[in-house]
Amino acid sequence: MNYGSYRYTRAEIDLNKLSYNVNKLKEKLSSHTKFMAVIKADAYGHGAVEIGKHLEQLNVDYLAVAVLDEAMELREAGITSPILLLSPIEPDTIPVAIEHDIAVTVYSKDIASAVYHHAERMQKNVIVHLKIDSGMGRIGVRNKEDALMLCQTLKSDFIHIEGIYTHFAEAENLEDPTYTKKQYERFIAIVEDLKHRGLDFDITHCCNTAAALAYPEYHLDMIRTGISLFGYHPDETMTKTIDLKPIMTIVTHAAFIKDVEAGESIGYGRSFITSKPSKIATILLGYADGIPRELSNRWYLNRKNEKAPIIGRICMDQLMVDVTDIEGFSKDNELVYIGDPAEGYPSIYTMADMSDSFHYEILCGIGKRIPRVYIKNDTVEVKQNYLLD
Ligand SMILES: Cc1ncc(COP(=O)(O)O)c(C=O)c1O
The missing domain is CATH 3.20.20.10 (Alanine racemase)
Known part of the structure; x- marks a missing residue:
């Protein structure tokens, strides 16, 4: 059911890249x-x-x-x-x-x-x-x-x-x-x-x-x-055997942004305390969506090459990131959880290692409640449904 077209978090799946990967494999x-x-x-x-x-x-x-x-x-x-x-x-x-x-x-x-x-x-x-x-x-x-x-x-x-x-x-x-x-x-x-x-x-x-x-x-x-x-390759050691393009990008917009003083605690168990006045964004992604909880305080979301570190423990449905160092960060900005390293996003292999997981497991574990948006040929119309007015 469609309750309105906007979602804070979505998985964009590029079918053109799927065609590319199939063709690359067929060439072999x-x-x-x-x-x-x-x-x-x-x-x-x-x-x-x-x-x-x-x-x-x-x-x-x-x-x-x-x-x-x-x-x-x-x-x-x-x-x-x-x-x-x-x-x-x-x-x-x-x-x-x-x-x-x-x-x-x-x-x-x-x-x-x-x-x-x-x-x-x-x-x-x-x-x-x-x-x-x-x-x-x-x-x-x-x-x-x-x-x-x-x-x-x-x-x-x-x-x-x-x-x-x-x-x-x-x-x-x-x-x-x-x-x-x-x-x-x-x-x-x-x-x-x-x-x-x-x-x-x-x-x-x-x-x-x-x-x-x-x-x-x-x-x-x-x-x-x-x-x-x-x-993705079955193992990072195989990346040179064929050129492939990751077809999914998990994109999110902050649902809530706040400024906090130094010394404030963030999340369950108070595992993160701000060391300076900070800008914190709350993201609608949690371990129920397949984000490994082991990434708490150890990983980040990205705006291209700028990092928004995950701070505090990842909750079931939400997580918090520190956006203090991303100049002018607002709800209009996209942050990426999983994306193509060729487009500046971090490696899923490293993320899997960090969480004692496996990239297959990370992909399979991405929760059903994240809407999948399929991009084919001209992408613009599909994407606009999910952008802020
Ligand atoms: C029997 C069988 N064949 C093929 C595959 C595909 O493997 P891969 O995703 O590594 O290409 C799987 C996946 O686990 C499998 O169980």
Whole structure:
């Protein structure tokens, strides 16, 4: 519901930059390699429906999400692209996946039997991707005998085993590729064994972003990229491997500004006491919006290269920044929490380190109550809704 167009805080998501990132990634692929866009966890906090619609317009081959509710959200929004569920599906929800043409990951005898049962009962086609655990230790079968058993269990006119895949545990470890290579070899040995038994797959896949960038020889039939769509590398050490543009900027205007004397305390627990007369701005962002509380008294918001240090403890819904040193600061000024370093904003990698977190976690944790504003082509009209009169 729209209660008025102005919000103090918003997340601007630039779909032009999403197109840029997809194109940059596609440049790395050979013409036969498909592109799967991983948009689980609400597209890593960016809003799965809008991101999914845009990716569909960009003709990506496949979308992937973790759970059925995420897939259904996309289907209900009118997205018709193929969708793969990467995480375990609850057996009693398999009919919903079948009904809505959502491909299912099969990783155990139980799930294979449940898929077989529902496909036969519904007499409706279902697409399946087999999951091999080559060393991630999460889900999947771990040897060729079990992989064969899955294929046998799934033998039905209604089941198409379209794909087989695995997931790397540390493809971003550029210093030591030993484990990734071992995982790849284990995976390929199983795929080859099944092939010799006459079991062939349309789509064999293993590369997340890190592997797609570090091991072009592992691209196979499709890559599965998540973080890079949104403009970030899997690890800061990979920034030189591809140019990406962060697509989200979290922008805020101060909701309240006050002058205080030296010696005043700010926030819960009185963890910050002003050392001089100060100008303090209250910002509508808190740990419920995904700002790590560990950043209290340790991080800052930015107006380009000018810093507004976070002072006092970050509250659930608000935080305070010191704007004394930003000349002429007013409610008209924008402050940025997350933005593109190329535009002068600080690194999310450093921020994640400071809060003992991980940039994926920071992005996924950005709360739903921050309105997402999508920018496409000409940005001005969309943005104006959110500017002060
Ligand atoms: C099975 C699987 N494939 C691909 C990805 C995408 O990984 P990334 O965001 O590092 O590209 C994920 C994300 O965690 C995943 O779980």
